[in-house]
Amino acid sequence: MPRVVVDVMPKPEILDPQGKAVLGALPRLGFTGVTEVRQGKRFELEVAEINDGVLADIEKLADTFLANTVIENYTVRVES
């Protein structure tokens, strides 16, 4: 079944406490070399078929429901 992926990430200028918490934990866990971590959400939507109408619907869905566009960016893509 075709799958559409919506990635939702905090905007670059928005503080990301979850990402900061992960980043802060890395040295204690022995991992070095990672300089920045951002944490967001990934949605996998299964649809009956892919067409322009469905993609427009999912775009609108992402814009109004899955992401808070005041603080988050999103991308919509068809997973191959």
Added chain:
Amino acid sequence: MPRVVVDVMPKPEILDPQGKAVLGALPRLGFTGVTEVRQGKRFELEVAEINDGVLADIEKLADTFLANTVIENYTVRVES
């Protein structure tokens, strides 16, 4: 700066209440055509450079810290 993306998703056989909540809300919002929704996490890690050691570290990090491998699958990929 090179970026590595770690996607963490609930395993297919695991109940995903967040995804179910989104799926249940769609008809009320006027969206049809989506048959399944799974919600997971997306981590964007910035690293100084990409090499085999760094990727092995991030793989281990994902396996032990970012994902709970009892209930979640993860993928690690370099973002082009």
